[in-house]
Amino acid sequence: MSGYTAAFEVWRGDADGGQLxxxxxxxxxxxxxxxxxxxxxxxxxxxxxxxxxxxAGKCGSCSAExxxxxxxxxxxxxxxFSREETVTVTPLRAFPVVRDLVTDVSFxxxxxxxxxxxxxxxxxxxxxxxxxxxxxxxxQEFRKCIECFLCQNTCHVVRDHEENKESFAGPxxxxxxxxxxxxxxxxxxxxxxxxxxxAQDEHGLGYCNITKCCTEVCPENIQITDNALxxxxxxxxxxxxxxxxxxxxxxxxxxx
Amino acid sequence: xxxxxxxxxxxxxxxxxxxxxRAAIEAREQGARTAVICKSLFGKAHTxxxxxxxxxxxxNVNSGDNWQVHFRDTMRGGKFLNQWRxxxxxxxxxxxxxxxxxxxxxxxxxxxxxxxxxxxxxxHEYPRLAHVGDRTGLELIRTLQQKIVALQQEDFREFGDxxxxxxxxxxxxxxxxxxxxxxxxxxxRVAGAFCYERESGRFFVLEAPAVxxxxxxxxxxxxxxxxxxxxxxxxxALALLAGAPLLNMEFVQFHPTGMVWPPSVKGILVTESxxxxxxxxxxxxxxxxxFDYIPDVFKxxxxxxxxxxxxxxxDPDNNRRPPELLPRDEVARxxxxxxxxxxxxxxxxxxxxxxxxxxxxxxRRRLPSMYHQFKELADVDITAEAMEVGPTCxxxxxxxxxxxxxAATRTVPGxxxxxxxxxxxxxxxxxxxxxxxxxxxxxxxxxxxxxxxATGFGAGAARPRPDTAQVDAAAAEALRPFSAQEPEPGEADxxxxxxxxxxxxxxxxxxxxxxxxxxxxxxxxxxxxxxxxLRVRARRAGVEGHRQFNPGWHLAxxxxxxxxxxxxxxxxxxxxxxxxxxxxxxxxxxxxxxxRRVNLLCHLADPAATxxxxxxxxxxxxxxxxHRARPSRSARPLREGRADQVPRRRGAPVMIGCTA
Numbered sequence: 001m002s003g004y005t006a007a008f009e010v011w012r013g014d015a016d017g018g019q020l021x022x023x024x025x026x027x028x029x030x031x032x033x034x035x036x037x038x039x040x041x042x043x044x045x046x047x048x049x050x051x052x053x054x055x056a057g058k059c060g061s062c063s064a065e066x067x068x069x070x071x072x073x074x075x076x077x078x079x080x081f082s083r084e085e086t087v088t089v090t091p092l093r094a095f096p097v098v099r100d101l102v103t104d105v106s107f108x109x110x111x112x113x114x115x116x117x118x119x120x121x122x123x124x125x126x127x128x129x130x131x132x133x134x135x136x137x138x139x140q141e142f143r144k145c146i147e148c149f150l151c152q153n154t155c156h157v158v159r160d161h162e163e164n165k166e167s168f169a170g171p172x173x174x175x176x177x178x179x180x181x182x183x184x185x186x187x188x189x190x191x192x193x194x195x196x197x198x199a200q201d202e203h204g205l206g207y208c209n210i211t212k213c214c215t216e217v218c219p220e221n222i223q224i225t226d227n228a229l230x231x232x233x234x235x236x237x238x239x240x241x242x243x244x245x246x247x248x249x250x251x252x253x254x255x256x
Numbered sequence: 257x258x259x260x261x262x263x264x265x266x267x268x269x270x271x272x273x274x275x276x277x278r279a280a281i282e283a284r285e286q287g288a289r290t291a292v293i294c295k296s297l298f299g300k301a302h303t304x305x306x307x308x309x310x311x312x313x314x315x316n317v318n319s320g321d322n323w324q325v326h327f328r329d330t331m332r333g334g335k336f337l338n339q340w341r342x343x344x345x346x347x348x349x350x351x352x353x354x355x356x357x358x359x360x361x362x363x364x365x366x367x368x369x370x371x372x373x374x375x376x377x378x379x380h381e382y383p384r385l386a387h388v389g390d391r392t393g394l395e396l397i398r399t400l401q402q403k404i405v406a407l408q409q410e411d412f413r414e415f416g417d418x419x420x421x422x423x424x425x426x427x428x429x430x431x432x433x434x435x436x437x438x439x440x441x442x443x444x445r446v447a448g449a450f451c452y453e454r455e456s457g458r459f460f461v462l463e464a465p466a467v468x469x470x471x472x473x474x475x476x477x478x479x480x481x482x483x484x485x486x487x488x489x490x491x492x493a494l495a496l497l498a499g500a501p502l503l504n505m506e507f508v509q510f511h512p513t514g515m516v517w518p519p520s521v522k523g524i525l526v527t528e529s530x531x532x533x534x535x536x537x538x539x540x541x542x543x544x545x546x547f548d549y550i551p552d553v554f555k556x557x558x559x560x561x562x563x564x565x566x567x568x569x570x571d572p573d574n575n576r577r578p579p580e581l582l583p584r585d586e587v588a589r590x591x592x593x594x595x596x597x598x599x600x601x602x603x604x605x606x607x608x609x610x611x612x613x614x615x616x617x618x619x620r621r622r623l624p625s626m627y628h629q630f631k632e633l634a635d636v637d638i639t640a641e642a643m644e645v646g647p648t649c650x651x652x653x654x655x656x657x658x659x660x661x662x663a664a665t666r667t668v669p670g671x672x673x674x675x676x677x678x679x680x681x682x683x684x685x686x687x688x689x690x691x692x693x694x695x696x697x698x699x700x701x702x703x704x705x706x707x708x709x710a711t712g713f714g715a716g717a718a719r720p721r722p723d724t725a726q727v728d729a730a731a732a733e734a735l736r737p738f739s740a741q742e743p744e745p746g747e748a749d750x751x752x753x754x755x756x757x758x759x760x761x762x763x764x765x766x767x768x769x770x771x772x773x774x775x776x777x778x779x780x781x782x783x784x785x786x787x788x789x790l791r792v793r794a795r796r797a798g799v800e801g802h803r804q805f806n807p808g809w810h811l812a813x814x815x816x817x818x819x820x821x822x823x824x825x826x827x828x829x830x831x832x833x834x835x836x837x838x839x840x841x842x843x844x845x846x847x848x849x850x851x852r853r854v855n856l857l858c859h860l861a862d863p864a865a866t867x868x869x870x871x872x873x874x875x876x877x878x879x880x881x882x883h884r885a886r887p888s889r890s891a892r893p894l895r896e897g898r899a900d901q902v903p904r905r906r907g908a909p910v911m912i913g914c915t916a
Contacts, residue, residue, distance in 0.1 A: 014804065030518020030634070042757035046808030047801030051297070053484040056524045056629065058394065059300045075632055098455055099805040109298065113418055117406035118361030126355040127314075130370035136363045140388065143363060143395060147299055183361065 003028045004083050008036060011090040012048070014099045020088065021045075027078050033089065034062055034073035037101075049100035057219060060148030064101050065090045070150040070217045092153040108149050111169045114203070115176050116195070119187045135184045142179040142228055144220045145172065151214035151224060157207045168204035171214035171224050177203060178228035181235065196236040205229070205236060260727065261460040265291040266710040267703070268449050268464040270430050270491060273301035274393075274695030275675025275702070276470030277400035278353075282703030283468075284407055284422045288711050290703075291462055292404075293425040293451055295486050299401045302472050302484050303695065306393025307527035307625065309375055309385025310696075311689030312350035316371040318572070321382040323347040330690060332553070333379040333583045334653070334683020335837045336852055337504065341660035342681040346690070346697050353696035354386050360406070362399040364388055376532040379583040379687040381557075383572075390527045390625050396692055425462075427454040430490070431813060432730040433467055433498040433671060437723035446498070446670030447720040450730035454810065457803020459731055465713050465720055466706040468663075469495060469656060469673040470699065474508075474825070477818045478649035479761075479768035482514055482525035488814040489821035491677035495656040496820060500665035501859035503679035505654035505821070506828035507838040509686055510773045512587035514648025516605035521633045523648040526608065526626060528688040530643075531580045533622055534569055535610040537591070538642070539599035545606075546579035549590035554582060585685045585837050588647040592773055595646065605646035611639055647773050653686055653838055654828070655679030657857060663702035670709060670720070674702035684837025737812035740798030753798025756812040763790055763818060771826045776842050780830040787823050794819055824858040831856055 006027045009020040023044065025036055034052055041048050052062040055074045062073040067081075067088050081087055095103035151171040157164050169177075180186050181195045188195055199205040210233075212225045222228075267283040269276045272294035283290040294301065313326040327347035331338050354372065358364070364386050365373040374383040388395040408418040415421075430449045438444030448463040471491030475483025492502055513526040531537070539545045550558050558579045559565035565578030580587065591606050601607055610619055616639035620627050623638070630636040630643060656673035657666050663678065665671045675695045682690065713719045740753040770783035797812040834848035835841050 028519065031520040032633070035520045041807060042755075042761075046755065046757065046799060047806045049805040049807060053296055053300050053302070053486065054305050055484070056305065056521075057632065058391075058625070059296075059304050059484070061296065061300050077632070102455075102805050104455075105297070113405055113408060113412075117402060117409060120359045126352070126359050129355075129358045131363075131366055132370055133366040133368075133373075136366060140363050143388070143398060144391065145398075146304070146394065180361075183363070186361075 006036070006078065006081075006083065007086040008040070009086055009088040010037070010040065010048070010101070012045075012100050013097065015097055018097070018100075020090075031078050032074055033064075033066055033071075033076040033078065033087065036078065036087075037073060037089065049098070049102045051102055058146060060146030060219070063092055063148045063150050063153065065092060065153075070154045072148060072150070072219050075219055092149070094153040094155075094159045095149075105149055107165060108147070108152055108170070108172065111173045111203075112176070114169065115173055115180070116188060116193045116198070118180055118183065119191045119193065121185045121187045122190065124185070129185060131184045138227070139179040139182045141222055142175050144222055145175065146220060147172065148219060150217040150219065154213045154217045155208075156211065156213065157204070164204070164207060168207050171208070171229065174199060174203060174205055174208065174232065175222070175224050175228040178232040181232065196232065199232055200236045205233060208233070260731070261458075263291070263460070263462055265289050265462055265464040267291070267466045267468065267706045268293065268462045269468045269470055269703070270294075270449065270494070271301070271470035271472060271675070271677075272296075272298060272424065272426070273303040273470060273472055273675065274396050274400065274692060275677075275699035276301070276468070277397070277404060278696050278699030279468045279470055279672075279674055279703030279706065280422060281400065281403055281407065282700045283707040283710075286704060286707035286711070288466075288707035289421050290707075291423050291425060291464070293428050293430055293449070293462070295429050295454075295490075296427065298424045298426045299397055301397060302486055303397045303692070304394045305482070305484065305525065306396070306692055307390040307525065308377060308529040308532065309387035309392045309689050310350075310354055310396065310692035311377070311380060311384050311687065312354045312386060312693055313347065313382075313384055314351045314354065314372060314374065314386070315382075316367050317374040317383040321384060323351075325381050326350070326384065329380050330687060331683070333687040333690075334685055335847065336683065337507075337836065337855070338683030339660050339680035342698070343683075345660065345701070346681060346694060349697045349700075350693040353693065353700065357396070357399050357696075360399050360403040362395055364395070375529060376577070376581065377688045378528055378531065378581045378587070380689065385532075385689040387529070389621075390529050390623050392692065396695075425451070425453075428452065429454065429810070429813070430494060431734050432726065433469075433494050433668075434461065434463075434722035434726050434730070435498060435668070436720035437725070444723070445720045446668060447722040450727060450734075452734060454805055457806065457809075459734065461722060461727060463719075463722060464710065466670045466672065466710040468702045468706050469671070469677050470675045470702070471677050473652045473676040474818070474821045475649045475652075476760075476814075477763055477767050477822045477825075478508075478772070479764035480514065480523040480647075481649040482511055482523055483649065489817045490814070491673060492652075492655060492824070493817035493820045495665060495668075495671065495673060495677075496824070496858070496860050498668050498671060499859070500668045500671055500673075501657050501857040502821075502824050503654055503657040504684070504828065504856055505652070505679075505824040505858055506832050506856065507653035507682075507684045507836075508649060508825060509584060509651040509653060509838045510588045510647040511650035512584055512591050512647055513608055513643075513645040514650075515630075515634065516601070516644050516646045517603035517634060524629065524633070525648065525650070526643060526645050527623070528584070530608060530610055530623060530626060533610070534613040535580070535608050536578070536613065537580050537587070538607045538609060539594045540601060540607075541599055543599075544580075545594050545599070546582065546587065546590055549586060549593075550579050550582065551586060554586070558582065583685055583687060584650075585840075588773060589840060591645070591647055600646075601644040603644050605644040607642040608645045609642035611637075611641055616640070649768075649772075651686055651691065652676060652825075653679065653682040653684060654825070661701065662705040663698050664705060664709075670706075672702040672706045674698040684839060734813060736795075737797055737799045737809055738803075740796050752796075754793045754796045756794075756797040756799065756808055756815055759790060759794055759797055759815055760811060760818070763787075763815070763822060766790070767822055767825070771822070771829055774840050774842050775829055777830060780826050783826045784823065784830070787819060787826060791819050791823075828856045828858060
């Protein structure tokens with residue numbers, strides 16, 4: 001494959017509005033969408049705003065919507081498009097635009113702070129932690145997350161309903177709760193934190209109706225819905241509807 | 257005088273990679289109010305790119321391991337140019353730093369008895385690298401990030417404010433370390449940092465008596481590199497400009513295995529774990545050529561035949577390791593030689609093969625991101641075919657000269673450096689896996705001593721105050737690219753503004769071609785000429801648009817740092833007339849005994865130059881000199897490390913002039 005000229009549409013603007021701008025731009029063998037955006041910066045529009053870091057699919061910075069689909073620009077090969085196709089690059093839709101392809105993702109950092117941290121097991125010294133590989137593998141899958149926030153962007157609970165942002169942590173941080181809940185040594189329960197209950201009551205697990213959109217866009221192929229959200233829902237439900245737990249809650253409820 | 261937002265902190269940490277975050281955690285836990293400032297979003301630092309693991313002699317897989325062996329391996333890998341005290345502290349403290357991560361929630365791969373698993377790596381005698389598949393750096397960053405959040409949650413419970421004692425200023429950049437106005441311009445103490453916010457372009461000043469530089473490396477000055485855009489040598493340049501010298505900048509590590517095809521991914525790292533787990537290197541004739549490249553010092557430790565090397569994976573006690581696991585400098589040079597001799601792969605690399613060594617399922621489990629990376633970016637299935645790989649600029653061993661115990665710079669009170677930006681720990685060549693442990697060991701130390709120093713001032717008037725002239729100069733310097741079409745005061749008109757992207761590409765090409773993996777004196781002299789031409793042109797680097805999230809502007813500002821640091825690399829490389837570790841001279845191929853006693857220090861001839869007009873775009877750098885320092889007789893005796901102490905300003909300096 002040799003070089004050719006591709007038609008690009010790139011959204012440019014800021015919080016006050018913007019529009020798609022057309023570009024004809026050179027494409028060479030093996031290039032990805034981020035290469036093309038960089039070529040535009042270097043040769044045509046030096047102030048085109050875009051986030052990127054590693055250009056190797058490891059940092060999760062260059063998230064955008066390409067032909068309407070949430071993707072990492074550095075991992076989207078130009079060869080997936082036909083040469084005639086116009087490639088449209090727009091910023092993530094669920095977050096407010098800062099400039100051009102850069103959005104304000106502070107929602108995600110706010111939600112991250114609301115998830116109670118790992119609680120180390122009391123009485124176990126550093127160096128004495130013992131865990132079996134089979135037990136760490138489940139939470140390890142979720143720790144592959146590169147925080148590109150594509151799942152947060154695509155989840156219709158917030159994508160179509162801005163008002164839900166207040167009470168919904170999004171797939172990334174519900175998965176974080178699942179990860180901590182599956183950590184073999186997390187001692188949150190002993191410290192008075194019921195991760196399953198808070199997932200349901202404080203982080204909006206109930207909003208998720210398992211359409212799996214998050215799983216589909218995950219560049220790390222993490223099975224967010226099947227391995228994190230559904231098991232978390234089951235665990236939360238087990239507790240909520242367990243007749244003994246309900247009875248216990250009624251009898252032993254402490255006055256608020 | 258510029259009106260700016262000013263905030264008061266105890267410690268400012270520049271950089272939010274492994275070293276920066278570990279420093280911030282320590283400083284905050286010591287009771288210092290700590291601000292972290294980073295160019296990218298929180299959690300995106302270059303540390304996430306580290307793949308193979310973190311070296312610590314826990315002895316979980318081979319109980320023969322201990323800190324002394326780790327220390328010896330590190331010194332041997334660095335060709336004995338390491339600051340021995342740093343290598344000692346590193347080897348002693350690394351296990352505690354790894355275990356501590358577990359108490360913050362990290363989940364490393366396990367041994368059958370439930371301890372942290374450890375893997376083999378180049379130059380390490382025993383399996384020593386704690387790891388999580390091939391994404392160890394991500395685990396490290398995420399763990400530190402989540403520990404920071406945990407500390408912020410504590411503060412929220414106590415003060416109702418997450419950022420009461422620890423705040424991350426993400427997507428902000430420091431352009432100058434500010435000092436107090438001293439009697440002598442370069443004698444002042446640190447007083448803060450001048451910063452801009454990418455999102456708005458707004459300037460602000462963080463006032464603090466202690467600043468920790470943790471900005472990482474310099475790879476973006478080279479064309480083929482595994483480094484991300486952030487690696488523009490900011491901390492190196494900030495230190496130089498503040499009057500702190502750089503040590504042994506000629507030592508740049510070229511990782512032997514980067515991707516070579518397709519061109520757009522050239523340089524992206526292929527982890528050393530591929531070789532640690534059994535991958536072999538072959539040339540176009542199918543030969544495992546590394547057996548021809550075992551240097552004498554390593555002869556007794558490496559296998560002489562393929563059969564012995566292969567047996568070692570199963571029975572390391574009775575066999576020697578295969579030469580694919582030599583230190584990185586040796587392997588990179590060998591690959592370079594094979595390609596040069598016409599035995600390379602179709603795209604100018606060599607073949608790295610795991611497909612014939614392990615079952616497909618094992619490869620996907622042990623090397624998941626390598627599998628993914630080649631599949632997605634190069635249409636290569638590494639479980640079925642060989643990868644094409646070649647050297648890529650990866651790491652700088654040189655860096656800010658620091659005190660081994662405290663990470664304090666030697667000349668600027670209140671300025672600290674840790675991680676890749678600090679020099680000395682790795683000597684002339686770093687072993688794989690020693691970087692992540694370096695970040696934690698010296699990140700913690702920098703945070704500890706910076707906090708002690710800063711809180712010693714109390715909250716009162718004793719604190720150094722930033723010199724307002726420096727603040728004004730920094731603001732003018734940062735705005736200069738917006739008025740680049742105007743002539744410099746006293747300079748003839750008639751030059752159009754330069755495109756910063758073009759300048760950057762020319763710089764990368766220059767460093768790659770002329771100060772790359774194999775060096776020659778005439779080429780480095782040409783590089784220095786080219787660099788001084790670029791420096792003049794960089795003063796005219798102009799940008800379009802406004803200050804809000806403007807990448808062209810950011811690059812124009814980063815160019816100053818890249819050019820300064822590149823000049824140090826070229827100058828030091830020209831000066832050192834031998835080959836050692838990450839510095840290979842075709843015209844001086846031998847490792848010379850007397851050079852083992854010599855460290856090269858680069859400092860600005862005129863560090864006080866902060867004049868707004870002329871220094872904008874490029875600093876008003878009159879000369880860069882190398883102090884060629886001889887070791888002092890009083891250096892602590894330790895057989896191999898004795899010569900490696902950087903004496904404090906002893907020995908006769910040799911100044912090398914350079915026209916601005």
